[in-house]
Amino acid sequence: MTKVAVEGNDFLFKGRINVPADKSISHRAIIVSSFLTKVTKITNLLISEDVKSTINCFSQLGVEFKEINGDTYVKGTGIRNYLPPQNVLHCGNSGTTARLLSGILSGQNFSSQLDGDYSLRKRPMDRVKNPLEEMGAKISTTNGKLPINISPASLNGTEFNINLGSAQIKSAIIFAALTANSETKFRDKKKSRDHTEIMLSNCTENIRIENDAIYITPDPVVELGDIDVPNDPSSAAFFIVAGLINHDSELIFKNLCLNPMRIGFIRILQTMGADIEFMNLVEKSGEKTGDIVVKSSKLKSIQVVGESIPAIIDEIPILCLACSLAEGESMISGAKELRFKESDRIKTTVTELKKLGCDIEEMNDGMKIRGKEELKGALCESHGDHRIAMMIAIAGTKAIGRTIIKNSECVSISFPNFFESLKGFRKKIQS
Numbered sequence: 015m016t017k018v019a020v021e022g023n024d025f026l027f028k029g030r031i032n033v034p035a036d037k038s039i040s041h042r043a044i045i046v047s048s049f050l051t052k053v054t055k056i057t058n059l060l061i062s063e064d065v066k067s068t069i070n071c072f073s074q075l076g077v078e079f080k081e082i083n084g085d086t087y088v089k090g091t092g093i094r095n096y097l098p099p100q101n102v103l104h105c106g107n108s109g110t111t112a113r114l115l116s117g118i119l120s121g122q123n124f125s126s127q128l129d130g131d132y133s134l135r136k137r138p139m140d141r142v143k144n145p146l147e148e149m150g151a152k153i154s155t156t157n158g159k160l161p162i163n164i165s166p167a168s169l170n171g172t173e174f175n176i177n178l179g180s181a182q183i184k185s186a187i188i189f190a191a192l193t194a195n196s197e198t199k200f201r202d203k204k205k206s207r208d209h210t211e212i213m214l215s216n217c218t219e220n221i222r223i224e225n226d227a228i229y230i231t232p233d234p235v236v237e238l239g240d241i242d243v244p245n246d247p248s249s250a251a252f253f254i255v256a257g258l259i260n261h262d263s264e265l266i267f268k269n270l271c272l273n274p275m276r277i278g279f280i281r282i283l284q285t286m287g288a289d290i291e292f293m294n295l296v297e298k299s300g301e302k303t304g305d306i307v308v309k310s311s312k313l314k315s316i317q318v319v320g321e322s323i324p325a326i327i328d329e330i331p332i333l334c335l336a337c338s339l340a341e342g343e344s345m346i347s348g349a350k351e352l353r354f355k356e357s358d359r360i361k362t363t364v365t366e367l368k369k370l371g372c373d374i375e376e377m378n379d380g381m382k383i384r385g386k387e388e389l390k391g392a393l394c395e396s397h398g399d400h401r402i403a404m405m406i407a408i409a410g411t412k413a414i415g416r417t418i419i420k421n422s423e424c425v426s427i428s429f430p431n432f433f434e435s436l437k438g439f440r441k442k443i444q445s
């Protein structure tokens with residue numbers, strides 16, 4: 015268990031910041047490559063603990079991985095030819111691995127068992143088990159959670175009309191539908207990130223999107239070129255807020271994934287008065303990408319309600335920090351989903367920001383925050399949650415005195431060199 019200390023007012027956020035590759039797209043790049051027996055080259059694949067969990071699980075299913083000059087080469091098996099796993103498939107801390115894999119494994123002719131770490135074992139799996147069972151899957155959970163057992167089953171194409179706004183459940187159903195025996199129609203009233211649909215639409219005709227409905231036909235015929243993963247806006251979010259709340263900042267972020275369902279927090283920050291400029295917008299394999307420039311800004315409060323939540327779900331802790339230093343009272347509501355993430359993020363965000371002197375109140379489905387001019391350094395705890403650890407560290411750059419983050423190693427889930435990157439912005443001592 016490691017501890018990291020951050021000194022307040024010791025940073026100047028100027029220059030280029032390299033953030034890691036997108037975690038959601040990296041998981042999907044591995045999964046979709048496994049559908050092909052030809053080798054797929056993935057450039058800029060995120061190698062973080064969560065993505066390593068996906069790599070380890072697919073290795074056990076017979077998929078081969080090789081790293082050459084920083085690129086990852088994946089030799090798949092085809093969606094019907096995975097090897098029966100000899101051991102439990104360990105998903106570590108990764109909810110995306112556990113849920114997407116449940117979809118893929120539900121329609122196989124072998125049994126499998128999925129498990130996860132202490133945090134993942136506390137997260138709900140019913141939400142994915144129930145729709146998969148509607149398709150004919152045979153899944154037994156441990157009180158609705160991991161470990162789960164998946165028995166061989168033949169899946170039926172099914173019609174779903176849901177109102178959930180979860181990309182993990184949607185993706186589990188789409189992947190399961192690719193192993194079914196007839197067409198599946200999926201409609202979710204609430205939008206969620208659409209990387210699965212984008213990546214599949216790029217390489218197979220087995221997915222069709224018409225009037226808000228997704229149609230999936232089984233046995234994907236995949237034509238996949240190289241995959242180039244853009245950088246992760248959810249990781250960038252921490253340095254975006256660092257730049258906004260500290261003086262004299264001018265940060266440049268290159269090659270970010272700017273999928274509209276991923277940059278809701280940038281739009282919200284702009285409404286709060288943030289100086290964030292988009293540049294060099296290009297589309298890469300169906301995903302919008304580009305650069306952004308972020309400058310120090312005076313922020314004002316914001317009200318965020320339910321329908322905006324799926325597009326900012328992973329950025330709410332760091333958005334709360336921005337609200338804590340904005341003028342006026344902010345409110346985030348309709349965000350109960352936060353209670354089911356790597357930690358109960360309503361509770362952990364409120365607890366840790368309070369230690370840092372923020373005026374923040376926990377609500378059942380969100381938080382109320384009254385902005386302040388300054389924070390104070392404190393002894394804080396990550397709760398084993400990468401996004402809470404990074405939020406505390408960025409708060410520490412603006413706090414008076416020293417902030418200590420206990421259990422800081424969890425940043426390796428999504429942003430392995432986060433603290434090295436942060437250290438790179440320490441003010442140089444003048445001689």
Ligand code: S3P
Nearest residue numbers: 038110179180181182183327328
């Ligand atoms: C993810 C979807 C989101 C997000 C998670 C990654 C994905 O979860 O919170 O970090 O890659 O599909 P939900 O779809 O369950 O909200």
